Amino acid sequence: MKIVVDTNILLRAIIGDDAKPSQAAIEMMEQAEIVAVSLHALCELVWVLHSRYDVSRADIAAAIRKLLNTQNVVLNRPLSKRVCRCSMRTGILPMA
Numbered sequence: 001m002k003i004v005v006d007t008n009i010l011l012r013a014i015i016g017d018d019a020k021p022s023q024a025a026i027e028m029m030e031q032a033e034i035v036a037v038s039l040h041a042l043c044e045l046v047w048v049l050h051s052r053y054d055v056s057r058a059d060i061a062a063a064i065r066k067l068l069n070t071q072n073v074v075l076n077r078p079l080s081k082r083v084c085r086c087s088m089r090t091g092i093l094p095m096a
Contacts, residue, residue, distance in 0.1 A: 002034040007044040
């Protein structure tokens with residue numbers, strides 16, 4: 001199965017603030033052959049973690065690195081200036 005995840009699914013998997021949906025998000029992503037993530041969802045994830053959940057920049061960068069290093073996760077396009085702009089706004093560079 002190939003899936004495309006949005007920011008809400010990524011948040012549930014990373015934050016784990018609601019046990020049942022968080023576990024469902026994790027299981028769905030683990031079972032998928034390919035998990036497609038858009039750059040928009042990635043930037044929105046960084047913004048929400050930073051602004052809504054007050055997650056530290058270091059922890060956000062670690063979560064993004066872990067996500068991008070997961071074998072079945074693919075981005076819809078290469079990291080680009082768009083990610084750099086997103087990173088500059090939050091002060092977080094996911095690949096650093």
